[in-house]
């Protein structure tokens with residue numbers, strides 16, 4: 001199979017020798033795609049587009065399938081994490097009073113989607129399940145700091161602290 005390619009929008013280097021080692025360790029499992037992606041995420045912190053192509057070739061599948069799986073699951077990061085990781089609680093007690101609007105405000109302010117890192121490497125935006133402060137929903141965490149009772153209008157002032 002020739003070098004298949006993805007329509008890459010940005011490419012950042014990743015240690016491909018380590019990616020290949022993870023693939024060869026797990027490729028003989030039944031249904032190896034998810035275990036390989038999980039291992040790359042766990043051991044390397046993120047999954048590059050180059051790594052997705054490598055995984056696709058090793059497993060004999062089209063890269064778009066690997067890309068689809070990787071971007072479907074929010075636990076997979078498609079870029080290195082930023083200096084600060086923002087986690088928006090997506091569990092129901094936060095979702096109902098407006099976590100979706102807070103998430104939209106964050107996406108707009110940062111110019112990234114969930115799972116992405118800002119071009120300056122400062123922030124990574126992620127979703128999380130309940131962070132244990134449902135009494136002040138909707139809530140987010142930036143690194144270890146929790147912010148609750150949020151409205152979209154609060155986001156600018158919070159980001160300005162970082």
Ligand code: FES
Nearest residue numbers: 089094130131134
């Ligand atoms: S549901 Fe969001 S903090 Fe518990």
